[in-house]
Amino acid sequence: MYNVLVADDHAIVRSGISYLVDLQSNFTVVDGTASGTDTYIRVEQGGIDVLIMDLSMPPGENGLITTRRIHDKFPKVRIIILSMHEEQEYINKAMANGAMAYILKSSPDTEIIKALQHVINGEKYLDANIIVSKKDIKEINASGNTLNLKGYNSLSKREKEVFPLIALGYSNKEISEKMFISTKTVEAHKANISRKLHLHSRVDLVQYAIHHHLIDF
Structure with missing residues (x-):
């Protein structure tokens, strides 16, 4: 089965x-x-x-x-x-x-x-x-694909899970409840994402997500 x-x-x-x-x-x-x-x-x-x-x-x-x-x-x-x-x-x-x-x-x-x-x-x-x-x-x-994911692929598994939620505007509390993690852990993931992708605001993060087709609205 x-x-x-x-x-x-x-x-x-x-x-x-x-x-x-x-x-x-x-x-x-x-x-x-x-x-x-x-x-x-x-x-x-x-x-x-x-x-x-x-x-x-x-x-x-x-x-x-x-x-x-x-x-x-x-x-x-x-x-x-x-x-x-x-x-x-x-x-x-x-x-x-x-x-x-x-x-x-x-x-x-x-x-x-x-x-x-x-x-x-x-x-x-x-x-x-x-x-x-x-x-x-x-x-x-073909072995590759056309999506430019060089920076995105450097994120950890959890960071990739948190990423779309941040881009969509979920609060730290909402993300923590959805992912069953603490708000401090959410904040740490957000900081790591910003550092690895060289993004300095949620607006930058949203633009990155849209440009690379990482989220749907």
Whole structure:
């Protein structure tokens, strides 16, 4: 039995996907999340074999970043992107960042089932309605991606989790309650983020986050 995590900011979508997945004999949905940060934290807790995730879960971390972070730290978790974005740029970046499958929300339920069957066999899968050129395949298989994350990648795991919350305007108290850490620890993370990224105000931090597509509104 494969344990599945469903991540989407709409509860009704999570319920629908969960119902569909639970109908499959060898899959069971064990949890659901509504943001990139919460998704990473849940994967970190363990027990997840397959992640079905939306790319846009505002307000919060950009799904492409969440995909990269989870793939880098938990490569055994098979990531299936279920998104409204049909643009080739999104598809290429998602696959380059570690997703094993990309499904369009406009497609039939059968596409999700096909994706599940492929990823558990270690195979990549693209929605049948997606047309991929040779150039696209080359970009997907490229070792890097187009996001400029040199400075961002120097942040620790916790700093990356705190980063989008700061950019979105959460207070130290709100972040501490959400992350189950003290306000002093939040302040320390904020100081480290500012130092490592050479940012001197929240405005600078927000501009950095937007410029590098690290958050969605």
